[in-house]
Amino acid sequence: MVHLKKETEYLGADVVIDAVGAEADGNFLQHVTSSKLKLQGGSPIALNWAIDSVRKGGTVSVVGAYGPIFSAVKFGDAMNKGLTLRMNQCPVKRQWPRLFEHIRNGYLKPSDIVTHRIPLENIAEGYHIFSAKLDDCIKPLIVSTAA
Amino acid sequence: MRSMVYRGPYKVRVEEKDMPPMEHPNDAIVRVKLAAICGSDLHLYHGMMPDTRVGMTFGHEFIGVVEQVGPSVERLKPGDRVMVPFNVYCGSCYFCSRGLYSNCHNVNPNATAVGGIYGYSHTCGGYDGGQAEFVRVPFADVGPGLIPDWMDDEDAVLLTDALPTGYFGAQLGDIVEGDTVVVFGAGPVGLFAAKSAWLMGAGRVIVIDHLEYRLEMA
Amino acid sequence: MVEIPTPYTARKPALKESAEDLRARIPGWGADLDPVDRPSYPREQPGIETGAHWDFPERQEEKWPRERSIEHAFMTPVFGTSTPPRGASGAIRKYAYKYSEGRAAHWLLLIAADRVDAWEHHLSSFATLRPDNPVTETGVLSEFSRRGISSRFGKKRADLSHQWIDPVVIGAPWALAAGGVAAATLKVLRKRRVA
Numbered sequence: 330m331v332h333l334k335k336e337t338e339y340l341g342a343d344v345v346i347d348a349v350g351a352e353a354d355g356n357f358l359q360h361v362t363s364s365k366l367k368l369q370g371g372s373p374i375a376l377n378w379a380i381d382s383v384r385k386g387g388t389v390s391v392v393g394a395y396g397p398i399f400s401a402v403k404f405g406d407a408m409n410k411g412l413t414l415r416m417n418q419c420p421v422k423r424q425w426p427r428l429f430e431h432i433r434n435g436y437l438k439p440s441d442i443v444t445h446r447i448p449l450e451n452i453a454e455g456y457h458i459f460s461a462k463l464d465d466c467i468k469p470l471i472v473s474t475a476a
Numbered sequence: 477m478r479s480m481v482y483r484g485p486y487k488v489r490v491e492e493k494d495m496p497p498m499e500h501p502n503d504a505i506v507r508v509k510l511a512a513i514c515g516s517d518l519h520l521y522h523g524m525m526p527d528t529r530v531g532m533t534f535g536h537e538f539i540g541v542v543e544q545v546g547p548s549v550e551r552l553k554p555g556d557r558v559m560v561p562f563n564v565y566c567g568s569c570y571f572c573s574r575g576l577y578s579n580c581h582n583v584n585p586n587a588t589a590v591g592g593i594y595g596y597s598h599t600c601g602g603y604d605g606g607q608a609e610f611v612r613v614p615f616a617d618v619g620p621g622l623i624p625d626w627m628d629d630e631d632a633v634l635l636t637d638a639l640p641t642g643y644f645g646a647q648l649g650d651i652v653e654g655d656t657v658v659v660f661g662a663g664p665v666g667l668f669a670a671k672s673a674w675l676m677g678a679g680r681v682i683v684i685d686h687l688e689y690r691l692e693m694a
Numbered sequence: 695m696v697e698i699p700t701p702y703t704a705r706k707p708a709l710k711e712s713a714e715d716l717r718a719r720i721p722g723w724g725a726d727l728d729p730v731d732r733p734s735y736p737r738e739q740p741g742i743e744t745g746a747h748w749d750f751p752e753r754q755e756e757k758w759p760r761e762r763s764i765e766h767a768f769m770t771p772v773f774g775t776s777t778p779p780r781g782a783s784g785a786i787r788k789y790a791y792k793y794s795e796g797r798a799a800h801w802l803l804l805i806a807a808d809r810v811d812a813w814e815h816h817l818s819s820f821a822t823l824r825p826d827n828p829v830t831e832t833g834v835l836s837e838f839s840r841r842g843i844s845s846r847f848g849k850k851r852a853d854l855s856h857q858w859i860d861p862v863v864i865g866a867p868w869a870l871a872a873g874g875v876a877a878a879t880l881k882v883l884r885k886r887r888v889a
Contacts, residue, residue, distance in 0.1 A: 344651055344673075345659075346657065346658070348642065348660060351519050378660060388650055392648070418590070419637075419640050419644040421578075422577060422619065422621060424643055428643060437639065437672075440634060442638075443630055450478070453488050459513050459518065460486075467664060471513065473510065474478055
């Protein structure tokens, strides 16, 4: 957190995007109560770090997925800093026309991040590797046997 | 048909399941070609989402070929190559008609706080997902889109959830030219959010993750 | 101090790279600078074309009493039909849906039902030809086949401090169950030998 502040000349970021979601890690107690014991709707570690690292009056955008029950978020800090919190599950089809243009122009190449292509029958292994983040896994694809 | 099936936290296996039935005139059955595992699928895998039932199929990122369509489907026919967004939505409720497809009110009887999502526990409607050979796709006239001829299958499957979500995250940030943007999480969504932040004119983009290999990809 | 950092004065922080440098380095930089080009701006767009050719969809047939949240006025026209509730876990789920979504009891009961469901299926699977096999189903074999173990060490990872918890949490119930079965079997065998 302090490092980030130094990086931005002690101001903080203008915009912080939380793409981590419910299983954020970094704080042992929070991780155990939320991810392991399921007492919270999702580990708030990433959200709290997001609130800490954004500048006063900045925006926190949340697209990481969380569960339905409560999580211990530092709401007082968010209020005091005057943050704008914006979030939703993405309405996908609306994004397509513009994203198609970007891909056609070569600005984005999504399949670069695919690291594993696993047949449907081996899906248990795929889940394990992705879950424990082994073998440098970033995005596994499942090749269906019906294709 | 062969299908992935949840057997409890940290346990999945592949079983023989019945073909998904057509339950509604605007349904389509899609034969899956490629599916993906999302980081949020891991929350289901770890048993974190309430009402995740043993026997359910996960998978909300998939593309394939239309196998069968219901009587009221007008825009798709069997044989069409389609990409299916992860939202299940009707297109006609209060929220869909204002463009909030992920908050549809007509597809999820189990919870009003969330819309419908394929293969994401009964809290998101109880729809079986795409990590299988066939999927039931409700509202085939509204959701699925034809894959353009110039597009790769792998790009298309990433356009069903990961890339739009990252792009959407960057839009929600209201990025103005020169802004400093920090992205927490260098998974697929975070990486795409970082790339999208550049498209929106960010001055600096910093990506944070606790695993070094993911930062190398960034 | 040579220079006073940004927050203490009115100026914006100096950019490390100018817009021209960025445009040269990153293909497509600034393509969506204008908010009008962004598809989700404004977020609500009444009258957007969705492809729906109905005002209210036809109602799907309810083949069994489908559980629904009490915050819905009626059963939604379309719903998922995966895995109907059954057994003890089904009873807990039906009870959980009597609570509003706003109450913690609703969700905590559903999570409890999930655990009961998992064990109901594990136990009943031993009576079939396909018992649950924790070794194949958790995919731990990939630790050996796909560089699993080697990719845990030698790289900077922040989750090493709690990686040991996972095998304990997941393996413990199975180990205890197996131990319990073994102990009971030994007891029965000893009794028979004495008798």
